[in-house]
Amino acid sequence: xxxxxxxxxxxxxxxxxxxxxxxxxxxxxxxxxxxxxxxxxxxxxxxxxxxxxxxxxxxxxxxxxxxxxxxxxxxxxxxxxxxxxxxxxxxxxxxxxxxxxxxxxxxxxxxxxxxxxxxxxxxxxxxxxxxxxxxxxxxxxxxxxxxxxxxxxxxxxxxxxxxxxxxxxxxxxxxxxxxxxxxxxxxxxxxxxxx
Ligand code: HEC
Numbered sequence: 001x002x003x004x005x006x007x008x009x010x011x012x013x014x015x016x017x018x019x020x021x022x023x024x025x026x027x028x029x030x031x032x033x034x035x036x037x038x039x040x041x042x043x044x045x046x047x048x049x050x051x052x053x054x055x056x057x058x059x060x061x062x063x064x065x066x067x068x069x070x071x072x073x074x075x076x077x078x079x080x081x082x083x084x085x086x087x088x089x090x091x092x093x094x095x096x097x098x099x100x101x102x103x104x105x106x107x108x109x110x111x112x113x114x115x116x117x118x119x120x121x122x123x124x125x126x127x128x129x130x131x132x133x134x135x136x137x138x139x140x141x142x143x144x145x146x147x148x149x150x151x152x153x154x155x156x157x158x159x160x161x162x163x164x165x166x167x168x169x170x171x172x173x174x175x176x177x178x179x180x181x182x183x184x185x186x187x188x189x190x191x192x193x194x195x
Contacts, residue, residue, distance in 0.1 A: 058186030
C-alpha cells in the first residue's frame with residue numbers, strides 16, 4: 001500500500017510521502033520545502049538557497065563555445081531534487097505530489113587548471129525550479145509548473161510568475177524520459193529508480 005497525502009491552504013502546500021518498506025514498517029518522509037507565494041500568486045525564491053542542500057541529480061554543460069558563442073541556457077546546469085520527493089521516487093519510481101526539482105546555472109570560468117584543460121564552473125548565472133502538484137496546478141500539463149528567477153548573477157529575482165505551458169511544459173512533455181523530467185541526463189536520479 002502506498003499513499004501520498006497533501007494538504008493545501010493559504011498558498012502553502014504541505015506534503016508527506018508515506019511508504020511501506022519491505023519489512024512492512026511504515027516510514028514517513030516529510031518534504032523539506034513548501035512552496036510560498038506572494039499576493040500576486042508568484043512563487044517566492046526558495047529561502048537560503050535551500051535547493052543547494054537537496055539531492056544532487058546530475059550536471060549538464062552547454063558551453064557557449066559549442067553554440068556559436070551564445071548558448072540559450074547559461075553554460076553549467078546543476079540539478080537537485082527535493083529530498084522527500086527523492087525518497088519517494090526511490091521507493092516507487094514516481095514523482096509525488098509536491099515534488100520540487102531545482103536547476104542552477106553557472107558560466108564557464110577558467111578553461112585551464114592544474115589538472116589540465118577543461119571547463120571549470122565560474123560565476124553563478126540563474127535559477128529555475130519546477131514543481132509538481134495536482135492541487136496547485138490542476139490545469140498544467142502533467143501538473144508540473146515551471147518558474148525562472150532570471151538568467152543572471154545573484155541576486156536572483158525575489159519572485160517568479162508561472163511560465164506558460166507552451167514555453168516550458170511542451171518541450172519537457174515531448175522529450176524528457178520520465179514524467180516531464182530529463183532523467184536521461186541525470187545519472188544519479190536514474191540510478192535511484194527501482195528496477
Ligand atoms: C527545448 C526544450 C526545453 C524547453 C523549451 C525548456 N526546457 Fe527545461 N530542460 C530541458 C532539458 C534538455 C533539460 C535537461 C537538463 C538541462 O539541459 O539543463 C531541462 C531541465 C529543466 C529543469 C530541471 C528538471 C527537469 O525537469 O529535468 C528545470 C527546472 C527546467 N528545465 C526549467 C525550465 C523552464 C523554467 C522552462 C521554460 C522557461 C524550460 N525548462 C523550458 C529542455 C527544455
